[in-house]
Amino acid sequence: MSEHNDKCPDCRAEADAYEKLVRETDAVKAEIRRAAATVDWDALPALIADRAAAELPKPAARPRAWLAPFRLTPVLAGAAAGLVVGAVVMYFALRTPGPRPDPGVGYFASGEFLDRAELEQARRNTVDYLEKSQYMLLEMLDSSEQGPVVPPAIRAERARDLVQKKRYLNAQLERYQMAKAKAICDQIELLFRELAQVSDELPAAELGRLRGFVEERQLLLKINLVKKELQSGV
């Protein structure tokens, strides 16, 4: 190499540069050694130990070996903390049902919706009333031909129930859509009022009169027609 350096000025300059660098490095190293030589190394350990005893609490103990698997690196600890925070946030987010209405405001629905709901309720109640009335009339008509099917006391009780039900229904029948149903229900009501008064067996003449009333006014037929209209929602 030295032969090459003798011939090559570039390499020689480079080698000189590194030699100077090494020389400076050695000089600094020598400076450090000189500084170190002036230190009293025998006294220093005692000095530091005294300071430690005077200034510091007892050294921290090494974490217990059985805890080692649970010791987390900062990254894992951060991830674990993130999971816990996320879980807590999700818990509270999912636990709370959507916005609750203000208790002072109460339930709100449009007038149109309420109107339609009331009409539907009126239709169902009227259909129910008409069906029960129909059974009642049929039982009464059967009784007239083959003797009493239902004991008179029970019949009177059912009649009273239907009169009661009609009273409740009256407010719903006031709507113009229920006009036809109201007309037939009123006629039936008259009949049931009479039946509710009689808890004994009806005499044949009375039965005949009532039968005539039903047939004359075609109550059973009208009930069927109105029922169908109400069920089809017309």
Place this chain on the structure above:
Amino acid sequence: MSEVPRNREAEAAEIASLLERIQAGDREAFMTVIRLYQQKVFVMAYSILRDREDALDAVQETFLKLYQKAGLYKPGNSFQGWLLQMAKNVSIDSYRKNRKKRREWETTTPLDDIPVAVEDRAGDSAHSDLRIAFSRSVETLAERQRMVFVMRHYNELPFNEISAAMRISVGTAKSLHFKAVQNLRKRLSPVLGIQP
């Protein structure tokens, strides 16, 4: 098993035993560890601080830190590397603190009170200028390059010890050393009288 690893294992076991005793409050064990490593810590501190008193303070701080953190040493890792890492951190903190103080002192002290002739440069030659330039160039190296350079040349540590101290691979330590030398050469080229 070869002799060297066996020696290392024995040394590691001895250190582990000493550290356990330090945790138990054994003053003698603490002093033994100081005796074993004080000069190496001093070299590290001095190479950063370039001042004897500051370096001695850093040595004391480093061992006080060791006294408190003795339980945190992980057996199997290089103790010397761990300790020198601690010394490096203490010295850098001290350097920053001192630099701030020095700046404050220079800006608040009247001009007449500042000793102008800090160094006797009468007999100084280009050689002394080179020494100053060299020291400054080492200081301005990137931190990892400077640490590898200091540990390699001033502490005279082998690359495997440097890699353990800096928690880098031996290859990275060698690469950083190469870059440090290249940068020093580049920065010192005007003083050395060579092409950059």
